[in-house]
Amino acid sequence: xxxxxxxxxxxxxxxxxxxxxxxxxxxxxxxxxxxxxxxxxxxxxxxxxxxxxxxxxxxxxxxxxxxxxxxxxxxxxxxxxxxxxxxxxxxxxxxxxxxxxxxxxxxxxxxxxxxxxxxxxxxxxxxxxxxxxxxxxxxxxxxxxxxxxxxxxxxxxxxxxxxxxxxxxxxxxxxxxxxxxxxxxxxxxxxxxxxxxxxxxxxxxxxxxxxxxxxxxxxxxxxxxxxxxxxxxxxxxxxxxxxxxxxxxxxxxxxxxxxxxxxxxxxxxxxxxxxxxxxxxxxxxxxxxxxxxxxxxxxxxxxxxxxxxxxxxxxxxxxxxxxxxxxxxxxxxxxxxxxxxxxxxxxxxxxxxxxxxxxxxxxxxxxxxxxxxxxxxxxxxxxxxxxxxxxxxxxxxxxxxxxxxxxxxxxxxxxxxxxxxxxxxxxxxxxxxxxxxxxxxxxxxxxxxxxxxxxxxxxxxxxxxxxxxxxxxxxxxxxxxxxxxxxxxxxxxxxxxxxxxxxxxxxxxxxxxxxxxxxxxxxxxxxxxxxxxxxxxxxxxxxxxxxxxxxxxxxxxxxxxxxxxxxxxxxxxxxxxxxxxxxxxxxxxxxxxxxxxxxxxxxxxxxxxxxxxxxxxxxxxxxxxxxxxxxxxxxxxxxxxxxxxxxxxxxxxxxxxxxxxxxxxxxxxxxxxxxxxxxxxxxxxx
Numbered sequence: 001x002x003x004x005x006x007x008x009x010x011x012x013x014x015x016x017x018x019x020x021x022x023x024x025x026x027x028x029x030x031x032x033x034x035x036x037x038x039x040x041x042x043x044x045x046x047x048x049x050x051x052x053x054x055x056x057x058x059x060x061x062x063x064x065x066x067x068x069x070x071x072x073x074x075x076x077x078x079x080x081x082x083x084x085x086x087x088x089x090x091x092x093x094x095x096x097x098x099x100x101x102x103x104x105x106x107x108x109x110x111x112x113x114x115x116x117x118x119x120x121x122x123x124x125x126x127x128x129x130x131x132x133x134x135x136x137x138x139x140x141x142x143x144x145x146x147x148x149x150x151x152x153x154x155x156x157x158x159x160x161x162x163x164x165x166x167x168x169x170x171x172x173x174x175x176x177x178x179x180x181x182x183x184x185x186x187x188x189x190x191x192x193x194x195x196x197x198x199x200x201x202x203x204x205x206x207x208x209x210x211x212x213x214x215x216x217x218x219x220x221x222x223x224x225x226x227x228x229x230x231x232x233x234x235x236x237x238x239x240x241x242x243x244x245x246x247x248x249x250x251x252x253x254x255x256x257x258x259x260x261x262x263x264x265x266x267x268x269x270x271x272x273x274x275x276x277x278x279x280x281x282x283x284x285x286x287x288x289x290x291x292x293x294x295x296x297x298x299x300x301x302x303x304x305x306x307x308x309x310x311x312x313x314x315x316x317x318x319x320x321x322x323x324x325x326x327x328x329x330x331x332x333x334x335x336x337x338x339x340x341x342x343x344x345x346x347x348x349x350x351x352x353x354x355x356x357x358x359x360x361x362x363x364x365x366x367x368x369x370x371x372x373x374x375x376x377x378x379x380x381x382x383x384x385x386x387x388x389x390x391x392x393x394x395x396x397x398x399x400x401x402x403x404x405x406x407x408x409x410x411x412x413x414x415x416x417x418x419x420x421x422x423x424x425x426x427x428x429x430x431x432x433x434x435x436x437x438x439x440x441x442x443x444x445x446x447x448x449x450x451x452x453x454x455x456x457x458x459x460x461x462x463x464x465x466x467x468x469x470x471x472x473x474x475x476x477x478x479x480x481x482x483x484x485x486x487x488x489x490x491x492x493x494x495x496x497x498x499x500x501x502x503x504x505x506x507x508x509x510x511x512x513x514x515x516x517x518x519x520x521x522x523x524x525x526x527x528x529x530x531x532x533x534x535x536x537x538x539x540x541x542x543x544x545x546x547x548x549x550x551x552x553x554x555x556x557x558x559x560x561x562x563x564x565x566x567x568x569x570x571x572x573x574x575x576x577x578x579x580x581x582x583x584x585x586x587x588x589x590x591x592x593x594x595x596x597x598x599x600x601x602x603x604x605x606x607x608x609x610x611x612x613x614x615x616x617x618x619x620x621x622x623x624x625x626x627x628x629x630x631x632x633x634x635x636x637x638x639x640x641x642x643x644x645x646x647x648x649x650x651x652x653x654x655x656x657x658x659x660x661x662x663x664x665x666x667x668x669x670x671x672x673x674x675x676x677x678x679x680x681x682x683x684x685x686x
Contacts, residue, residue: 037557039576040647040655041587046627048643049099050607053085053494055106061494062604062612063486066640069616072633073123074624076151078102079642080128081635082121086110088130088161090149096626096644105149105160115142119174123148125182127211128161131173138200141173142166143187143209165214169207175278178211179285184303185209186288188276195376198263203271206279206290206299208306217306219288221299224311225271232426235313236297237347238273239373239380239423243431247400248378251435254397258378274299274311275373278350282455283357289364289455294373296347296427298364298458312458314366316345316427317447326466328448329481329545330420332538336473336480338466343410346370346444347427348451351567354553355455356560358580362455365577367551367564370446370544372423381445384420388412394439401429403439411442420542421445446544450551450564450573452580461581464573468546472571475588478534478596481541483568484612486638487512488530490601524598532602533569533595540568553577554619556630556647557655563632565591565614572614572634574647591634591643604639611636611643620644622656630655 053064060066065084072079072093079091079099090105109115109132116133119141123129128148133141146161170189178185186208193201206219225231228241238244242265248254249261277293281303288301290308300310319328319341327338328346350366357363372381389395391412392405415422421444422428428443449464473480487508489495496509511517515528523529540547549567553560562583565572570591577583592610594603603609616635625631631646647655 037559037655038649038651038653039559039586040557040561040574040630041650042648043572043574043587043589043631043645044648046631046644046646047097047099048610048641049079049091049101050604051081051083051089051091051640051642052101053083053640054087054110055089055103055108057101057103060640062600062609062640063489063493063495063638064640065486065637067616067635067642068118068637069120070618070633070635070642071121071123072618072620072624073148074620074626076149077626078105078123078149078151079633080121080123081642082118082130083640084117086115086118088118088121091642093626093644094151099642099644102149102158105158107146107161109144119172120176122176122178122185124178127164127178127182129176129178129185131169131176131187133172137192137194138171138202140168140171141189143169143173143176143185143207145185145209145211145214167209167214167216169209169216170205170218171202173207174276177279177281179281179303181285183211184285185211186279186281186303188279188290190275190277191272192275193272193375195259198260199267199375201264201267201272201375203269204275204292206276206288206301206308208288208303219301219306219308221271221274221308221311224299224308225274228270228273228426231270231273231311234297234311235315235427236292236311237295237313237349237423238270238426239294240375240378241273241426241431242268242270243434244424244426244429244437247431247434247437251400252397255378259376264375278352280353280355282355283362289353289355291350291353291366293349293351293369293371296349298353298453314348314350314368314451314453315460316443317348317368317463319344319346324463324465326470328466329469329538329541330415330418332541334537336469336477338469341414343407344414344442344444346446346448347423348447349445350447350451350551351549352551354551354562356553356577356580358560363461363580364453364455365551365553365562366447366451366453367548368447368449368451369547369549369567370444372421372445373425380423380425381421382424383418384411384415384422384442385417387422387424387439388416388442391416398424400436401439402436407439407441415442418542421544444544446547448545448547450548450562450575452577452583462583464575464583464585467585468548468566468573471573471585471588472546472566472569476569476571476590476596478537479569479571479590480537481539481545481569482533482536483539484533484536484570484592484595484600484638485568486613488600490529490599493601520599524602530599530601532597532599533592534597544568546571548573549613549615550617550634552617552619552632554621554630556621557649561586561619561647563617563619565611565617565634567613567615570595570611570614570636589645591636592639600639609639609641611641612639613637628656
């Protein structure tokens with residue numbers, strides 16, 4: 001869809017059925033399209049649905065990844081939730097206050113031999129798309145294309161999804177996104193490496209699927225990647241470049257048991273360092289934007305030719321006094337202490353991105369979560385105290401490193417003796433001379449906020465600074481830089497007792513449930529177990545802090561909003577970005593208030609648990625909402641929840657399409673106010 005003028009927006013609403021207009025992967029906005037309405041100042045929970053981890057409605061458990069990703073069909077009012085256990089569940093939102101599972105409409109892929117884990121789900125037009133890794137992670141993955149489920153006047157006539165075709169794509173297709181016409185699908189093939197006897201690390205790529213024919217246009221990054229040096233000169237982060245492998249192989253004896261560096265060097269390709277995490281279409285479907293989280297970089301693809309045209313790095317976030325922030329909390333003291341750190345910066349490393357077009361200009365929004373890369377047992381993320389031993393020396397594992405005296409002293413004054421996580425990848429260490437690598441500066445993971453970039457120039461337009469830590473601490477001090485994830489599952493729960501759960505995960509669950517290790521004497525029910533979120537304050541301060549995961553944008557109450565939520569704490573942040581250069585934080589909202597005093601197992605048991613690990617979100621503008629009120633759905637991956645919220649202004653008014661006519665659970669019809677449309681069209685012409 002091209003950038004919509006005011007007249008086009010009006011025409012769109014006139015002709016749109018209230019059953020829903022297909023959401024697209026970007027938003028257009030201009031001043032004429034804005035209503036004179038008070039901004040949203042809160043959101044109210046309409047319903048929360050606990051999704052089973054398989055197609056059995058009784059199979060409910062925390063930590064099973066029952067809602068790893070979600071997608072909403074506004075026409076049929078169905079939510080699709082993809083489970084890590086190999087199924088896609090369908091939830092009916094015809095009555096949004098009381099959604100129900102549709103077990104006969106679900107998809108079971110557990111018996112398909114060549115299929116590994118399911119990774120994503122999307123619905124567009126008449127189509128449903130499900131991406132999945134191969135049984136062998138480094139082999140080409142698949143995208144299955146279905147005719148979507150259809151609602152009927154009676155339950156007996158409902159139509160389950162019908163498989164149309166299965167398409168082979170690149171290794172580990174982690175994310176899929178249809179274009180706005182529902183004629184093509186872009187696939188981010190993350191191609192994460194695996195290590196057994198040797199490192200197998202296929203190159204990341206993008207696949208463009210032509211839906212009607214099933215033909216695939218493979219997009220390689222070879223055209224924009226010629227060498228490590230070229231990538232690093234552009235600021236692209238390489239977790240383990242070739243020269244670093246040479247250092248660990250020939251000049252250091254500390255990590256030989258972690259990875260066979262000799263074989264890794266022999267098979268090395270610069271393009272294998274690039275791993276697509278997220279993919280979106282531009283406003284006119286001419287460009288595809290590919291987010292590379294572990295590289296803290298963005299690739300741009302010409303969607304018509306299927307050629308990668310450029311790669312650019314997100315800038316580092318400066319946490320010194322000159323870095324336009326109020327500081328960062330890197331102290332595990334159960335307090336909210338923001339301090340500037342001279343010489344310290346962190347990589348943005350966004351997990352997800354959103355694209356908006358405002359007055360003809362395209363912008364990219366990033367949720368700057370942070371992430372590291374593992375090669376076998378070797379990690380590019382290290383504890384500061386293991387890298388730097390004193391203000392004048394490096395730790396024994398890195399004794400060959402060298403550094404400017406002031407650089408080393410400054411870094412040690414910031415984090416000496418702590419477990420602050422820093423990278424030993426290319427952004428922090430120069431391995432040009434692998435005999436004596438040069439430590440350039442301490443660099444952390446994640447921007448602890450969101451950023452906005454001009455899509456054409458790649459220049460930063462705005463960044464949230466320290467607002468996430470500061471605002472979360474003010475509103476929910478018990479959640480400040482805390483943590484809840486699948487390892488907080490109960491020792492009596494399904495995850496711990498599943499035969500498919502790894503020994504490593506079980507060991508982590510045991511530690512977190514043991515009060516003598518990382519557990520609590522009271523998990524919220526008077527018994528020992530995993531700690532509630534309220535007892536984990538500052539647990540992530542030395543890691544990624546308030547790291548946001550998903551980010552979406554849309555219009556509510558005439559304002560263009562950006563909504564994001566942190567992965568480990570479950571705190572949502574809602575910004576008004578109508579003025580793109582100076583967004584305003586409207587409010588914060590915690591997605592699981594019960595987590596203050598209850599661990600996930602206890603809260604899940606009494607059904608007070610909210611969204612833990614809100615990995616996906618769907619912005620519902622009023623014409624797409626099942627209630628006619630603008631809102632948002634969050635999918636909690638580990639909680640297995642889908643929560644539907646509606647936005648409200650300070651007076652409690654909903655952001656409701658003024659022409660929406662509710663007809664109860666049997667459906668709804670929309671009639672746009674023709675006079676209002678004519679006024680908007682006239683304004684556009686003038």
